[in-house]
Amino acid sequence: MTVSLQRTAVPVGALVVVAALALSACGAAPDNASTTADGKSAATATSAEDFGGMDALVKAAKEEGTLHAMALPRDWANYGALIDGFEKKYGIKVEVENPDGSSQDEINAVTSRKGQDRAPDVLDLGSSFALSAAQQGLLAPYKVQAFGDIPEGQKDAQGRWYNDYGGYISIGCDAKRVKQCPKTFADLLKPQYKGQVALNGNPTKSGSAFGGVYAAALASGGSFDDIQPGLDFFAKLKTNGNYTPVESTPATVEKGETPISIDWDYLNAGYAEEFKSKGVDWQVSVPSDGKFSQYYSQAVNKDAPHPAAARLWEEYLYSAEGQNLWLKGYARPVLMTAMEKAGTLDKTAAAKLPEVAGTPAFPTEAQQNKAKTVLGQGWAKAVSG
Secondary structure, rough: OOOOOOOOOOOOOOOOOOOOOOOOOOOOOOOOOEOOOOHHHHHHOOHHHHHOHHHHHHHHHHHOOEEEEOOOOOOOOOOHHHHHHHHHHHHEEEEEEEOOOEEEHHHHHHHHHHOOOOOOOOOEEEHHHHHHHOOOOOOOOOOOOHHHHOOOOOEOOOOOOEEEEEEEEEEEOOOOOOOOOOOOOHHHOOOOOOOOEOOOOOOOOHHHHHHHHHEEEEEEEOOOOOHHHHHHHHHHHHHHOOOEEEEOOOHHHHOOOOOOOEEHHHHHHHHHHHHHHHHOEEEOOOOOOOOOEEEEEEEEEEEOOOOOHHHHHHHHHHOHHHHHHHHHOOOOOOOOOHHHHHHHOOOHHHHOOOOOOOOOOOOOOOHHHHHHHHHHHHHHHOOOO
16 A cells, blocks of 8 residues: 555554545445356355356456445555556446545444445455454355465455455654654653654554554553553553544645554555655654554455455455555565465565564454453543543
């Protein structure tokens, strides 16, 4: 992505002011019984093969002609190139509503617009939000052709969600406004950073901000089982005046309103490239005291108004073309290892990724659910006042 900070959302994950959820359309959902000659419905297809093959899926998707999505900024993980590539390849219009919205906004739209033609067809969610959506029965089981190459633990066994791209929580810093850029979470508590430290969203709604609090917990004696030290860390930042409630976006970075931003490394790395021509020296560090990696997850709305286009979009994202486009946006695609073995990985793009040592570990579903509960109960109190 080059960078827009919310999706406010999250990786692995990723990393604004949450835009108000737009009023939903009044019309009923279109007839989505796109079928093959054998009478198979795209709305219930669990794979391209189940629908009659890729050619049949492409034909049905082209007949639908449209794909509805939300919370996909064009400068987030190179989504602009992905959208353009899909439209050019298949002639299907991708309509993105509320591009700076959050994972929770997407889930809200699925539930509030059920049966309407403006419901999102596909979802890109912070991993904890994908788990929640699956638990609510909102997602359609669908396994892309590359499903077998997605590592275990990075996908739902039923195919209701699977990780797509991710990265590490990092600290971005405007070196022209900040004399000495912080490199660790411990640094962020220093008095010289008063009013300068921002998150990309609200962690109860945003995958990237959720990851930021988790990383702070790991840096403060916490664990995947205990995110409370992360809340305590931000409470300290708030008390000493270093935390700013302004949620970072490209605009706030450029204006100097959020000179230090805790966000996914691929977003911060994108900022560094994007703002170089604008005189912003944006430096990026993955904090050694709080290494937290996470992926975002893809899913199909169970009641997608364009079910064939939704499934074809997923096939495109998990093709070598789609995965390499995420890589060009500094994100680590979930099929990176498999593509490296197959010789289909863009090695030039891979060489530009921020360096990180060690093997990442990821919280379990139960650990993420527990962390979300703790955040929901304590975040407002931690940063209020």
